[in-house]
Amino acid sequence: MLKEKIKKIAQDAKRASREMAGTSIQEKNGALLKMAEDLVSNSDGLIEANSKDLEYAKQKGISIAMQDRLMLNRDRIKKMAESLLKVSQLNDPVGEIVKMWRRPNGLQIGKIRTPIGVIGIIYESRPNVTVDAASLCLKSGNAVILRGGSEAINSNIAIAGILSKAAAESGLPEKALQLIDVTDRSAVQALLKMDEYIDLIIPRGGHALIRSVVENSSIPVIKHDKGLCHVYIDSKADLKLGEDVAFNSKTQRPSVCNAMETLLVHKDVAGKFLPSMIGRFQKAGVVVRGCPKSKEIANDIERASEEDWSSEYLDMVLSIKVVESINDAIDHISCYGSMLAESIITTDYNRSWKFLREVDAASVFVNASTRFTDGEEFGFGAEMGISTQKLHCRGPMGLEELTSMKYIIFGNGQIKK
Amino acid sequence: MLKEKIKKIAQDAKRASREMAGTSIQEKNGALLKMAEDLVSNSDGLIEANSKDLEYAKQKGISIAMQDRLMLNRDRIKKMAESLLKVSQLNDPVGEIVKMWRRPNGLQIGKIRTPIGVIGIIYESRPNVTVDAASLCLKSGNAVILRGGSEAINSNIAIAGILSKAAAESGLPEKALQLIDVTDRSAVQALLKMDEYIDLIIPRGGHALIRSVVENSSIPVIKHDKGLCHVYIDSKADLKLGEDVAFNSKTQRPSVCNAMETLLVHKDVAGKFLPSMIGRFQKAGVVVRGCPKSKEIANDIERASEEDWSSEYLDMVLSIKVVESINDAIDHISCYGSMLAESIITTDYNRSWKFLREVDAASVFVNASTRFTDGEEFGFGAEMGISTQKLHCRGPMGLEELTSMKYIIFGNGQIKK
Numbered sequence: 001m002l003k004e005k006i007k008k009i010a011q012d013a014k015r016a017s018r019e020m021a022g023t024s025i026q027e028k029n030g031a032l033l034k035m036a037e038d039l040v041s042n043s044d045g046l047i048e049a050n051s052k053d054l055e056y057a058k059q060k061g062i063s064i065a066m067q068d069r070l071m072l073n074r075d076r077i078k079k080m081a082e083s084l085l086k087v088s089q090l091n092d093p094v095g096e097i098v099k100m101w102r103r104p105n106g107l108q109i110g111k112i113r114t115p116i117g118v119i120g121i122i123y124e125s126r127p128n129v130t131v132d133a134a135s136l137c138l139k140s141g142n143a144v145i146l147r148g149g150s151e152a153i154n155s156n157i158a159i160a161g162i163l164s165k166a167a168a169e170s171g172l173p174e175k176a177l178q179l180i181d182v183t184d185r186s187a188v189q190a191l192l193k194m195d196e197y198i199d200l201i202i203p204r205g206g207h208a209l210i211r212s213v214v215e216n217s218s219i220p221v222i223k224h225d226k227g228l229c230h231v232y233i234d235s236k237a238d239l240k241l242g243e244d245v246a247f248n249s250k251t252q253r254p255s256v257c258n259a260m261e262t263l264l265v266h267k268d269v270a271g272k273f274l275p276s277m278i279g280r281f282q283k284a285g286v287v288v289r290g291c292p293k294s295k296e297i298a299n300d301i302e303r304a305s306e307e308d309w310s311s312e313y314l315d316m317v318l319s320i321k322v323v324e325s326i327n328d329a330i331d332h333i334s335c336y337g338s339m340l341a342e343s344i345i346t347t348d349y350n351r352s353w354k355f356l357r358e359v360d361a362a363s364v365f366v367n368a369s370t371r372f373t374d375g376e377e378f379g380f381g382a383e384m385g386i387s388t389q390k391l392h393c394r395g396p397m398g399l400e401e402l403t404s405m406k407y408i409i410f411g412n413g414q415i416k417k
Numbered sequence: 418m419l420k421e422k423i424k425k426i427a428q429d430a431k432r433a434s435r436e437m438a439g440t441s442i443q444e445k446n447g448a449l450l451k452m453a454e455d456l457v458s459n460s461d462g463l464i465e466a467n468s469k470d471l472e473y474a475k476q477k478g479i480s481i482a483m484q485d486r487l488m489l490n491r492d493r494i495k496k497m498a499e500s501l502l503k504v505s506q507l508n509d510p511v512g513e514i515v516k517m518w519r520r521p522n523g524l525q526i527g528k529i530r531t532p533i534g535v536i537g538i539i540y541e542s543r544p545n546v547t548v549d550a551a552s553l554c555l556k557s558g559n560a561v562i563l564r565g566g567s568e569a570i571n572s573n574i575a576i577a578g579i580l581s582k583a584a585a586e587s588g589l590p591e592k593a594l595q596l597i598d599v600t601d602r603s604a605v606q607a608l609l610k611m612d613e614y615i616d617l618i619i620p621r622g623g624h625a626l627i628r629s630v631v632e633n634s635s636i637p638v639i640k641h642d643k644g645l646c647h648v649y650i651d652s653k654a655d656l657k658l659g660e661d662v663a664f665n666s667k668t669q670r671p672s673v674c675n676a677m678e679t680l681l682v683h684k685d686v687a688g689k690f691l692p693s694m695i696g697r698f699q700k701a702g703v704v705v706r707g708c709p710k711s712k713e714i715a716n717d718i719e720r721a722s723e724e725d726w727s728s729e730y731l732d733m734v735l736s737i738k739v740v741e742s743i744n745d746a747i748d749h750i751s752c753y754g755s756m757l758a759e760s761i762i763t764t765d766y767n768r769s770w771k772f773l774r775e776v777d778a779a780s781v782f783v784n785a786s787t788r789f790t791d792g793e794e795f796g797f798g799a800e801m802g803i804s805t806q807k808l809h810c811r812g813p814m815g816l817e818e819l820t821s822m823k824y825i826i827f828g829n830g831q832i833k834k
Contacts, residue, residue: 018777021777022774103795109796112773116807195631200808214612220809245831356529360435360438362824363825363826364823364825365826367827367831368830368832369832371832371833372828372831379520389616389637390534391808394824395823395824396824405811405812406777407795407813410784412658412785413661414789415661415664
C-alpha cells in the first residue's frame with residue numbers, strides 16, 4: 001500500500017518533470033514570486049501548523065536548540081519568502097550551451113545544460129529546507145519530491161501545500177513539487193528504490209541518515225557528509241594573517257561543517273605562533289587540546305588523544321598538532337580529514353601550489369578561512385548543500401549542480417562510414 | 418576470507434590512487450608505451466592463456482560469435498597495443514583549470530580537474546576491455562580495479578599481469594592496476610560495498626549485470642544501459658537525406674546500442690517516403706515490421722506488435738511507425754526510447770530546435786545518423802562507454818568524464834564576517 005503510494009508519487013513526478021523541462025524562465029520565476037507571496041499571506045496557518053510540531057517536540061523532550069531550529073514565526077516566514085525572491089533573481093541554468101565544437105566531417109557538436117529530471121530530497125528538522133530545496137529544484141527545471149523529518153511534519157505539510165498550490169496556479173505542473181506526508185520510515189526505503197522514475201537523491205542530515213541512504217539507494221546519491229577541516233600554518237607564513245584566519249575558521253560559527261577542527265603548525269614557527277594563538281582561543285572560550293609538542297609550548301592546554309584527530313567537534317573545541325613539514329601536514333590531512341575544506345597559510349609560492357595540488361579536498365584554500373566553503377560565498381547565489389563525493393559535483397552545490405548535460409549535434413546528412 | 422581479500426585490494430587501490438594523482442604526464446605516458454610493448458612481446462603467453470578460455474568456452478557450448486569475441490591472436494594483441502599508444506597521445510585531462518572567477522572580497526576561485534580516485538570496472542567477456550579500461554583510468558590519474566567475466570579469466574589474468582608489471586616498472590604505483598582474479602560472484606558483491614575506498618563503479622555488460630550492480634552498490638555507479646534509438650522523418654524533410662541517414666542508422670552496424678530500432682515517419686510524407694525506404698531495407702536483409710498505417714503503404718511488411726516499440730533488436734530487424742505530428746513523434750520517443758540517441762530529419766528550423774530541446778536523450782541529432790553517438794566520433798579519442806544516466810556525465814565518456822573537480826581558492830587573509 002505504502003509502496004504503491006510512493007510509486008504513484010514518483011511516477012507523477014516523472015511526468016511532471018517532462019513538462020518542467022519545457023517551462024520558460026518567466027513561468028518558473030513567476031511561480032517563485034507567487035510562492036513567496038503565499039507563504040507570507042498564510043503566515044497564521046503556518047504558525048498554527050508549526051505549533052503542533054513544537055508541542056510534540058516539547059512532549060518528546062527535544063533539546064531547546066532543536067526546538068529553536070524547528071520554530072516558525074512571522075520573521076522567519078518572511079526570511080523564507082525572501083530566499084524565494086533571491087532564487088527568482090538567479091540566472092536560469094537550463095539551456096546554456098557550455099561548449100561547442102566542429103568535427104572534420106562537419107558535425108557541430110554542443111553540450112547543453114538540461115534539468116536532471118526528478119530529484120528526491122531527504123532531510124531532517126528545519127522547515128526552511130523545504131522552501132530552499134523546492135525553490136532550487138524548480139528553478140533548475142526539475143520536479144522535486146520532498147521528504148522531511150517527522151519532527152517537522154505538520155510544518156512541512158503546510159509549507160509544501162502552499163508552495164505546490166502557488167506553483168500550479170502559476171502554470172507549473174501540479175506534481176512538480178510533492179511532499180511525502182507519511183512519517184513511516186519504510187516510505188524512505190520505498191522511495192530509494194524508484195530508480196525508474198527518480199534521477200537523483202540528495203540526503204541532508206546526520207551521518208546515520210546519509211549512511212542509510214547510501215547503503216539502500218538504487219538511485220544515484222549526492223551526499224553531504226561530515227566536515228573535518230584543517231588550517232596548516234607553514235614555516236613560511238605571515239603569522240598575524242595565520243592567526244586571524246585560524247581564529248575565524250574555528251570561531252566564526254563553530255557548529256558548521258566548514259569550521260576548522262584541527263590546527264596544524266610547522267615546528268619551526270610553533271614556538272613563536274602558538275602562545276598568542278592559544279591565548280586568543282582560550283580567551284574566546286575555545287577548549288584547546290594539543291599534541292605533546294604543543295603542550296610543551298603551552299602547558300595549560302589539554303592533552304589531545306588519537307581520537308581527537310578524527311573528531312568533528314562542531315563546537316568550541318580545537319585540537320592542535322605540531323608537524324615536521326608540509327608533507328607531514330598533508331599526510332595528516334589525508335589520514336584524518338573529511339576532504340571538505342583545507343587551508344594553508346604560507347608566503348611561499350611553491351608550497352602554496354604543492355598544497356593545492358596534493359590535498360584532495362573539495363575546496364583547498366591558500367591564505368583564507370575555511371568558512372568560505374559555501375555556495376553563497378562562491379557566488380552561486382544559493383546553496384543546495386556541499387557535496388563530499390567526487391561524482392557529478394564536489395563542494396558547494398548551486399543551481400548548475402542541479403542540472404545535467406546533453407549533447408546536441410547539428411548535421412547535414414552525415415552517415416557513418 | 419573473500420571479503421578480506423577484496424577489502425585489501427580496495428585499500429591498496431586507495432593508497433595507490435593518492436600516488437597516482439601526483440604522477441606526471443611523462444610517467445603516465447611512459448607506462449602506457451611500456452604496457453603496449455610488453456603486450457606484444459608476450460604474445461605467446463597471452464595466446465596460450467587465452468586458449469584455455471577458448472577451450473572452456475567450447476566445452477560449455479558458448480556460441481561461435483561469443484567465442485570469436487573472446488579469441489586473441491597476434492593481430493588482436495597488436496590492436497590492443499595500438500589502442501594503448503593512442504591513449505598515450507591524448508591530452509592529460511588532470512590539472513586543467515576549467516574556470517576561474519573573482520569574488521568581491523578578492524578571493525580568486527577556480528575549478529581544477531582532478532582524478533576521481535579509485536574506479537572499479539565490472540565487465541563481461543571481451544579481453545580488450547581489460548586494456549582499454551586500464552589505460553583510460555591510468556591516463557586520467559586514477560587507480561583501477563578490474564573485474565572481468567569468468568569466461569575470460571585466464572586471458573584477463575595474463576593481460577592484467579603484464580600491464581601492472583609494466584606500469585610498476587615505469588614508476589607508477591604497484592597497486593594502481595589490480596585485477597580481481599576470483600570468479601566467485603560474491604567477490605562483486607563485496608566490491609560494491611567498499612565505498613570507503615572506491616569512488617566509482619562502471620559496469621559494462623548486459624542488462625542483468627547492470628541491474629545487479631545498481632541495486633547492490635553503495636558506491637556511485639555510472640551505467641551504460643540499453644540503447645533503443647529512433648530516427649524521425651519530419652513532414653518537412655529532405656527525403657533522400659532521410660533515407661540515407663535512416664539506412665545508415667539501422668544497417669551500418671545493427672548489433673550496437675546506437676543503431677536505430679524504430680523509424681518514425683510523419684503521415685504527410687509516409688506515402689512518398691516509405692516504399693523506396695522499405696524496399697532498400699528489405700534488399701539489405703532487414704526484417705521490417707510496421708504499424709497499420711505503414712502496412713497500408715507497404716503491405717509486404719510484418720505487422721508490428723506493441724512489444725516491438727520497446728524492443729532493442731540489436732539485429733537486422735526494424736519497426737516503423739507513422740506518426741501524426743512532431744509532438745506525436747516526441748511522445749513516442751519519450752515513452753519507448755532509452756534516451757541514448759535520437760535523430761530528426763527536417764529542413765524546418767523551428768522543428769529542429771523543438772526536437773533538440775524537448776527530446777530528453779544523451780545525444781540528440783539533426784540530419785545525422787544515430788551511429789555517431791560514440792566517444793571516437795565526438796572527438797574524445799577514446800571511449801569508456803556511453804552513460805545512460807544523468808548524473809556526473811551523460812552520453813559518450815572520454816578521459817574528461819573519468820575526472821572530478823575541486824575548487825582552489827587563492828586568498829590574502831580573507832576571513833568571514
